Amino acid sequence: MELNLSSEDAAFRDEVRVFIAENYPQEMRVPNPETDLTKAQMLLWHRILHKKGWIAPLWPKEHGGPGWSITRRFIFEQETTRAGTMPPLAFSVTMVGPVIYTFGNEAQKKKFLPRILSGEDWWCQGYSEPGSGSDLATVRTKAVRDGDHYIVNGHKTWTTLAQHADWIFCLVRTDPSAKPQSGISFLLIDMKSPGVTVRPIITIDGSHEVNDVFLEDVRVPVENLIGEENKGWTYAKFLLGNERTSMAGIGRSTRYIAKLKKIVKAEIPADDPAHLEFVKDIARVELDVLALEATELRVVAQMARSIDPGPAASLFKIRGTEIFQNITELTHRAIGNYGLAIREHPVSANHFMPGPDDGHTASEKYLNSRKLSIYGGSNEIQRNIIAKAVLGL
Amino acid sequence: MDIQFTEEQELLRSSVQRLLRDQYDFDARRKIVASEEGLSRKQWQAFAELGLLAAPFSEGVGGLGGGPLSTMIIMQEFGRHLVIEPFVETVVLAGGLIENAGSPAQREAYLPQIMAGESIWALAWAEGRSRYDLSNVSTTARRQGDSYVLSGTKAAVIAAPWADKLIVSARTSGEPRDRSGVSLFVVDRHSANLHLQGFKTIDGRRAAEVTLINVQVPASQLLGTEGEGVAALEACRDLAIGALCAEAVGAMAELNSATLEYSKTRKQFGSTIGSFQVLQHRMVDMFIAHQEALSLMQHLSLSLGANETGLSRLASGAKSKIGYAGRFIADQAVQLHGGMGMTDELNIGHYFKRISSINIQFGDPAFHVLRFAQLDTAA
Numbered sequence: 153m154e155l156n157l158s159s160e161d162a163a164f165r166d167e168v169r170v171f172i173a174e175n176y177p178q179e180m181r182v183p184n185p186e187t188d189l190t191k192a193q194m195l196l197w198h199r200i201l202h203k204k205g206w207i208a209p210l211w212p213k214e215h216g217g218p219g220w221s222i223t224r225r226f227i228f229e230q231e232t233t234r235a236g237t238m239p240p241l242a243f244s245v246t247m248v249g250p251v252i253y254t255f256g257n258e259a260q261k262k263k264f265l266p267r268i269l270s271g272e273d274w275w276c277q278g279y280s281e282p283g284s285g286s287d288l289a290t291v292r293t294k295a296v297r298d299g300d301h302y303i304v305n306g307h308k309t310w311t312t313l314a315q316h317a318d319w320i321f322c323l324v325r326t327d328p329s330a331k332p333q334s335g336i337s338f339l340l341i342d343m344k345s346p347g348v349t350v351r352p353i354i355t356i357d358g359s360h361e362v363n364d365v366f367l368e369d370v371r372v373p374v375e376n377l378i379g380e381e382n383k384g385w386t387y388a389k390f391l392l393g394n395e396r397t398s399m400a401g402i403g404r405s406t407r408y409i410a411k412l413k414k415i416v417k418a419e420i421p422a423d424d425p426a427h428l429e430f431v432k433d434i435a436r437v438e439l440d441v442l443a444l445e446a447t448e449l450r451v452v453a454q455m456a457r458s459i460d461p462g463p464a465a466s467l468f469k470i471r472g473t474e475i476f477q478n479i480t481e482l483t484h485r486a487i488g489n490y491g492l493a494i495r496e497h498p499v500s501a502n503h504f505m506p507g508p509d510d511g512h513t514a515s516e517k518y519l520n521s522r523k524l525s526i527y528g529g530s531n532e533i534q535r536n537i538i539a540k541a542v543l544g545l
Numbered sequence: 546m547d548i549q550f551t552e553e554q555e556l557l558r559s560s561v562q563r564l565l566r567d568q569y570d571f572d573a574r575r576k577i578v579a580s581e582e583g584l585s586r587k588q589w590q591a592f593a594e595l596g597l598l599a600a601p602f603s604e605g606v607g608g609l610g611g612g613p614l615s616t617m618i619i620m621q622e623f624g625r626h627l628v629i630e631p632f633v634e635t636v637v638l639a640g641g642l643i644e645n646a647g648s649p650a651q652r653e654a655y656l657p658q659i660m661a662g663e664s665i666w667a668l669a670w671a672e673g674r675s676r677y678d679l680s681n682v683s684t685t686a687r688r689q690g691d692s693y694v695l696s697g698t699k700a701a702v703i704a705a706p707w708a709d710k711l712i713v714s715a716r717t718s719g720e721p722r723d724r725s726g727v728s729l730f731v732v733d734r735h736s737a738n739l740h741l742q743g744f745k746t747i748d749g750r751r752a753a754e755v756t757l758i759n760v761q762v763p764a765s766q767l768l769g770t771e772g773e774g775v776a777a778l779e780a781c782r783d784l785a786i787g788a789l790c791a792e793a794v795g796a797m798a799e800l801n802s803a804t805l806e807y808s809k810t811r812k813q814f815g816s817t818i819g820s821f822q823v824l825q826h827r828m829v830d831m832f833i834a835h836q837e838a839l840s841l842m843q844h845l846s847l848s849l850g851a852n853e854t855g856l857s858r859l860a861s862g863a864k865s866k867i868g869y870a871g872r873f874i875a876d877q878a879v880q881l882h883g884g885m886g887m888t889d890e891l892n893i894g895h896y897f898k899r900i901s902s903i904n905i906q907f908g909d910p911a912f913h914v915l916r917f918a919q920l921d922t923a924a
Contacts, residue, residue, distance in 0.1 A: 201568065309637075356887055424676065426915075491905045493745070494746065
């Protein structure tokens with residue numbers, strides 16, 4: 153399904169397609185890019201996009217964005233996800249970058265934005281804490297002013313790829329006496345600061361994506377405060393809005409459905425009764441994708457006419473994650489007995505992995521994708537948002 | 546239809562419970578899984594000493610005569626503790642096949658060792674393209690004098706890396722997917738020309754692809770009647786399904802109680818998450834799913850014990866229904882635990898993975914609901 157594109161936009165789409173085909177690093181085409189690439193490998197595509205000026209589609213031109221219309225941004229997103237390219241690190245480009253250019257001061261913009269664009273700085277997100285998941289406003293990590301520094305103490309968790317990070321943006325409590333939302337500040341912390349410790353959290357698929365980050369008497373210069381003290385919640389909410397926009401994941405789901413069809417075709421003979429079951433299950437999930445894609449295109453068309461999409465992001469997050477979980481479950485089922493096997497991490501060619509090549513990541517993807525309905529604001533929370541903001545309940 | 550357990554059965558349950566509580570907590574299990582071999586021979590011996598490995602066998606072959614109900618009792622507790630050792634493979638599958646299809650000489654040679662914990666067995670029935678069809682066998686067994694010569698590759702053989710002996714299904718006649726012509730052989734795991742490529746399973750077990758290239762097996766190691774292996778495999782699959790369903794129900798009970806407990810202590814937005822109605826209803830549905838699964842599990846075990854007609858259809862029905870219930874409970878237990886449910890550190894994800902594995906072993910819930918429908922003689 154496509155937007156009705158002007159001839160200029162259609163030419164732009166073709167340009168993006170050709171650019172990806174000619175420039176996406178072969179080295180990054182591994183079975184599971186999310187777990188199998190080194191930090192240096194992950195940054196290869198980032199650097200290519202940076203050189204081209206396409207690294208930050210969301211950003212205004214003055215800060216280094218390409219100055220695209222909403223339609224072009226969408227085309228770019230569609231083409232890159234359909235082609236299965238690894239998106240640039242969201243924590244840097246999609247999350248903290250816009251916060252800095254929207255709420256940061258000139259010195260902060262000058263210091264951080266170029267390094268985000270170039271990939272020199274790798275950012276991670278210090279939001280969740282053991283006691284503050286869905287209820288983020290209760291963060292307890294404390295920042296106490298001491299001259300021209302804050303002294304930060306606390307424990308952040310589920311910090312994705314903190315093991316690679318140079319910087320962490322943190323929600324910290326600067327006014328313990330205020331209402332939860334009112335006493336929070338948004339602080340940028342150098343991961344090399346004394347007192348910062350990263351501890352890996354291994355997830356059920358055996359991979360190391362997330363971490364605990366412990367902050368013990370970490371001295372953070374006051375100049376690393378974004379905006380005003382105690383106004384951090386406003387910036388945090390702004391950022392979460394950005395986090396949820398890209399969660400429909402149409403391109404990814406479409407690619408995984410194509411792979412699933414290939415597996416079913418190769419592994420399940422047409423005269424096996426299971427074959428028809430899979431054909432029907434796949435058709436159902438394809439229709440789910442089609443309906444979500446149509447919804448996304450409708451919202452994009454409205455946004456291009458300057459109509460506020462409201463909490464459409466919550467709808468995309470709920471359905472996008474449910475659909476992808478379903479696809480990974482079907483794929484895991486499609487490989488039959490081989491669904492018992494799982495690759496060992498860290499991945500190495502020395503470990504034997506049975507079954508069809510296309511199915512080697514089916515188990516880990518099935519397990520790993522259980523997180524999707526939990527993170528980025530659980531699907532229960534997203535439903536609360538729609539109930540309140542759309543239905544007025 | 547509630548089972549009134551005998552004193553003996555209650556004693557079995559409490560002794561398994563005590564053993565696992567004392568020696569098989571989650572940390573102990575983690576160490577076993579992470580060890581070089583991936584299982585504990587010491588635990589296996591402890592199971593033997595407690596009589597667990599002899600429990601289901603009939604007294605005629607030296608067992609304790611507990612039948613499928615004793616298997617159910619043991620496996621429910623094993624499910625609660627995520628026991629990794631190959632009870633289903635050794636006792637239920639191999640032991641069941643030998644007891645039901647084996648010759649007196651074979652029973653005498655193999656069963657005492659199994660009951661004493663001296664040998665571990667694995668069943669090599671699946672192949673790369675067989676999915677869940679027991680008759681889809683391409684591995685061949687050619688008669689040659691006093692031997693059979695086996696060639697082919699068996700897939701995803703759980704416990705093979707641990708095993709002393711394998712039971713291998715191979716074709717003595719006919720074409721793949723023919724019901725007749727499949728025979729079963731006892732094959733020494735260290736036989737010449739038998740190769741294992743080991744791998745780890747999602748639930749922490751060890752399995753292997755087993756390749757046989759002209760492996761010589763004495764004719765005396767044919768198990769059961771030549772060409773009639775599928776019927777024997779079907780009967781032992783029913784027993785294994787009974788065991789796996791009980792294990793799943795044990796795991797589901799643990800997931801439900803852990804989730805309920807967590808929902809009463811975890812606070813967000815100033816309240817325990819268990820006070821949110823949407824989660825209350827979710828947990829009610831998890832409770833109902835477990836109740837239904839428990840009932841079907843008991844119904845199946847009683848039928849297995851009485852060897853009732855229509856048993857195989859009921860086994861498929863239970864495997865399907867309990868499979869779907871398990872998946873629902875496991876999904877929701879992870880979801881309600883939030884990020885913690887995704888961690889390797891907490892036991893919740895490990896129950897999720899065991900239930901996912903059970904749902905693959907001998908056929909997923911979709912496979913068995915179809916088989917249940919197809920075996921409906923009234924339809």
